[in-house]
Amino acid sequence: MYFCTVLDLTMLLFILKRILYGFLLMLGVITLVFFLFTVLPSDPARMIMGQRTDIATEEAIRKEMGLDLPIGVQYLAYLNDLSPISWHKTKDKDSFFYLNPSNYHYISFLSFENSSIVLKKPFMRRSYQSKRQVIDILSEAFPKTALLAVVSIFFAIIVGITIGVLCAVFKGSWFDKIALFFSVLGMSVPSFFAAILFAWVFAFLLADVTGLSMFGSLYSVDNYGSGQFLDLRNLILPAITLGIRPLALVVELTKNSVLDVLSQDYIRTARAKGLPYRRILVKHTLKNALNPVVTAISGWLASLLAGAVFVEYIFDWKGMGVVIVDALDKYDFPVVMGALLYVSIILVIINIIVDITYGWLDPQVKFTS
Amino acid sequence: MDILKVDNFSLAFKREKSWHTVLHNVTFALKKGETLGIVGESGSGKSVMALSIMKLLSATQSRVNEGNIHYFDTESSREISILPLKEKELRKIRGRKIAMIFQEPMTSLNPSLKCGYQIVEQLRLHTSLSKKEAYKKTIELFKEVLLPRPEKIFQAYPFELSGGQKQRVMIALAMSCNPDILIADEPTTALDVTVQKGILELIKKLQSKYQMSVIFITHDLGVVVDIADTMLVLYQGKIVEYGDAENIFENPKHPYTQGLLACTPSLEYRLRKLPTVSDFIQNEHIVKQEETREEWIRSLIISSEERENHHLQLYSREPILKIENLSKIYPLRKEKLFSKRQYLTALNNVSIEVYEGETLGLVGESGCGKTTLGRSIIRLIEPSKGNIIYKGKEITSLSSKELRKVRKEVQIILQDPYSSLNQRITVGEALIEPMRVHNLFRNDKERKKRSIELLERVSLNESHFYRYPHEFSGGQRQRIAIARALTLNPKFIICDESVSALDVSVQAQVLNLLNELKREFQLTYIFISHDLSVVKFMSDRMAVMKDGEIVELNEADKLYKNPQSQYTQQLIEAIPRKRI
Numbered sequence: 007m008y009f010c011t012v013l014d015l016t017m018l019l020f021i022l023k024r025i026l027y028g029f030l031l032m033l034g035v036i037t038l039v040f041f042l043f044t045v046l047p048s049d050p051a052r053m054i055m056g057q058r059t060d061i062a063t064e065e066a067i068r069k070e071m072g073l074d075l076p077i078g079v080q081y082l083a084y085l086n087d088l089s090p091i092s093w094h095k096t097k098d099k100d101s102f103f104y105l106n107p108s109n110y111h112y113i114s115f116l117s118f119e120n121s122s123i124v125l126k127k128p129f130m131r132r133s134y135q136s137k138r139q140v141i142d143i144l145s146e147a148f149p150k151t152a153l154l155a156v157v158s159i160f161f162a163i164i165v166g167i168t169i170g171v172l173c174a175v176f177k178g179s180w181f182d183k184i185a186l187f188f189s190v191l192g193m194s195v196p197s198f199f200a201a202i203l204f205a206w207v208f209a210f211l212l213a214d215v216t217g218l219s220m221f222g223s224l225y226s227v228d229n230y231g232s233g234q235f236l237d238l239r240n241l242i243l244p245a246i247t248l249g250i251r252p253l254a255l256v257v258e259l260t261k262n263s264v265l266d267v268l269s270q271d272y273i274r275t276a277r278a279k280g281l282p283y284r285r286i287l288v289k290h291t292l293k294n295a296l297n298p299v300v301t302a303i304s305g306w307l308a309s310l311l312a313g314a315v316f317v318e319y320i321f322d323w324k325g326m327g328v329v330i331v332d333a334l335d336k337y338d339f340p341v342v343m344g345a346l347l348y349v350s351i352i353l354v355i356i357n358i359i360v361d362i363t364y365g366w367l368d369p370q371v372k373f374t375s
Numbered sequence: 376m377d378i379l380k381v382d383n384f385s386l387a388f389k390r391e392k393s394w395h396t397v398l399h400n401v402t403f404a405l406k407k408g409e410t411l412g413i414v415g416e417s418g419s420g421k422s423v424m425a426l427s428i429m430k431l432l433s434a435t436q437s438r439v440n441e442g443n444i445h446y447f448d449t450e451s452s453r454e455i456s457i458l459p460l461k462e463k464e465l466r467k468i469r470g471r472k473i474a475m476i477f478q479e480p481m482t483s484l485n486p487s488l489k490c491g492y493q494i495v496e497q498l499r500l501h502t503s504l505s506k507k508e509a510y511k512k513t514i515e516l517f518k519e520v521l522l523p524r525p526e527k528i529f530q531a532y533p534f535e536l537s538g539g540q541k542q543r544v545m546i547a548l549a550m551s552c553n554p555d556i557l558i559a560d561e562p563t564t565a566l567d568v569t570v571q572k573g574i575l576e577l578i579k580k581l582q583s584k585y586q587m588s589v590i591f592i593t594h595d596l597g598v599v600v601d602i603a604d605t606m607l608v609l610y611q612g613k614i615v616e617y618g619d620a621e622n623i624f625e626n627p628k629h630p631y632t633q634g635l636l637a638c639t640p641s642l643e644y645r646l647r648k649l650p651t652v653s654d655f656i657q658n659e660h661i662v663k664q665e666e667t668r669e670e671w672i673r674s675l676i677i678s679s680e681e682r683e684n685h686h687l688q689l690y691s692r693e694p695i696l697k698i699e700n701l702s703k704i705y706p707l708r709k710e711k712l713f714s715k716r717q718y719l720t721a722l723n724n725v726s727i728e729v730y731e732g733e734t735l736g737l738v739g740e741s742g743c744g745k746t747t748l749g750r751s752i753i754r755l756i757e758p759s760k761g762n763i764i765y766k767g768k769e770i771t772s773l774s775s776k777e778l779r780k781v782r783k784e785v786q787i788i789l790q791d792p793y794s795s796l797n798q799r800i801t802v803g804e805a806l807i808e809p810m811r812v813h814n815l816f817r818n819d820k821e822r823k824k825r826s827i828e829l830l831e832r833v834s835l836n837e838s839h840f841y842r843y844p845h846e847f848s849g850g851q852r853q854r855i856a857i858a859r860a861l862t863l864n865p866k867f868i869i870c871d872e873s874v875s876a877l878d879v880s881v882q883a884q885v886l887n888l889l890n891e892l893k894r895e896f897q898l899t900y901i902f903i904s905h906d907l908s909v910v911k912f913m914s915d916r917m918a919v920m921k922d923g924e925i926v927e928l929n930e931a932d933k934l935y936k937n938p939q940s941q942y943t944q945q946l947i948e949a950i951p952r953k954r955i
Contacts, residue, residue: 270482271477271479271482272482272486275483275545276485277431279500280465280468280471280497280500280501281466281470281497283462289488293487297487
């Protein structure tokens, strides 16, 4: 018998192993991102300069950004900047490794003569455009994307499971057939197209009925100068659009899973007990049928975060998507690199949590690597 | 008084848009307090009959052609016709008046609900008991079906219980509302013999205590005589025999019943070859006349002198396989961080020798280590310690290249013909592949020729070469598995429960085939099964295993007639109605 209330050794090892793999994975991603953007045939220094062309400024910028250093040193410096524990020079103000208080929020815990090892918030460099710290830009945008993703996944779960169960119960009916048609459609329509279609239909053609606007973020400004206010209506269209694909998948998954469970022996037992159909469905079918669905959904949450880019951009929802597209448009590489790393680390963390939850939910799942 | 009457009942199933009749004019009656056994092979329609009584078949996939089913409700003294009833009225009968136990205890209980709850649910549905009273009643029921620690079982999920315990929970569930009729559909087929014995005794006890009527469905004639008053034999959806159980068992009238009885290996005498149902009846045409049958069977008996001579010859040679002090220990998962690691000993110092040309039988219940032993021989499972010497070679220390040579000579035939063949490759590919791997023959054309020869040898033919496994029945698949094992010209075959998933008459055919092949190719067998009568029929010597150890090893007939260990005696006693 398994009782998993106490964290056992195997589980602890499993978690440690997953975290270690997560670190290695992040290291790989950082390396890949760094070299990808360093070998690109464009010169960040020139980008920053914009229209000006004097050599002196260009050299100054190069030096400031460390572009004059060998690529290996640049790479180490990048890793050093990202790492929460890092080594910096404290006196040499010209050095690329100088511990500049305007860049780093830190607590130093090991000081040497002219350098120290510090514990700090990762420094993802500054945006070429706004000169703001990339991490601040991203931390501001991410919660909006997360909100969008979570709302759309909940929309997909609630609506999808309801439709899926109905499809299974009324298998072969017109309802089932129509639902199948729409879920195939939903799975195959690209999100940017769906986004435009939804914006056009619900916020333009039917705008008087729905009262929705085509663009808008979590906070709006009204015409009377009363400042920012929370505008949840703007969440509706992007969330639904983003939720369409998961919704279609949830419908099909739920339907198949429920049909599968309904053909199990224990459902026959439940019928032989004389239970009413509704009770068989709710008590005996759903719990068993929803396990695989929930398992699948938790895996999608991560990919949804990344998939929100188009939808956000079209609805002008000021999340990660808009930040990334804007940055790409303006060759603002630190922002693009930072966004990639930010999303990757969140994916890694979510996956670790999901893996651990599986093992915890289902004690029969063995923790093996 | 008849509590259940089935009149002229015919039922059809929908298969690919056309209707096939699966039950033809079935008529029988069940008295109060009577136990009726329904016997037949898979596909005979026995389970369909049971499900029809409670109207549990899918309304779109099945159709009643004619007939009636009447149930006499003792409470209201009214006769109810079941077939025209609506779902709502049926629900008052299901579980309360007529209850059912199913074949697979593993899958018949809801895996995500606690055992206790599954019974409380039914009690609360059909009676006016409060939650607390229902709990008490459930605990009582668990005590009645002899479950250990009822309070703990109440809180347990089905996966935490053994197969026998689950079936007891199912029985408690069926008994909870004191039904008039209990339908048990192969309730013991998936269980070990000793567990089966316990369950049969329990059903019998409850039946007489509550004066229930029982319909007991099984493919095993021995089980039916043990438990039933009357017996009904179904063959291709028709009743071929119906009457007093003891009487039918002793004097079967219909050739099908006679065939069924004859094809189960007898424990008393030894036959050269098992009769099969097709020796008696083929598509309702009687093959052998009744008078010649007995004589024919008598001519098949092997005399004890013949056997002794054969054994003298066998055991004068050196053993082909020697197993010395073989052990296999599995570490178990730690329950807590600092608890001591537990180990499971699957094999404990097993030593055994196999002689060239003999069949060594291994018998034991599930979990006794017989499969581990079989697989360890060719290192499909790595043994923890001990020696395996095959033809003078120490197998445990072979390099993987040398091991492959041994594996070519030592083949294994597994239990489940459904999962041991790859669904995605044709039978032909499955046969050619091992020859290709071991570089037998020059090209695929020759390999194909050999494969077809082998298919013909196991009574299949060339057309089967291009088909996929799902197109075959269980017996045919097991023949394919046998043909595949033969592709490499093995000298030694390990049959691991190779016939356990098959119907008795198919089982007899496969056993005969194995024996013919053994003579033809001069093979040596290790024959593993949980069924003592089958092992005894096949073996020269027989070993009984329990908890990873060999408790007894002897010449098969002697072991059966004169069992030394208590466990062997228990096993033999648990066999339902020792065959004539």
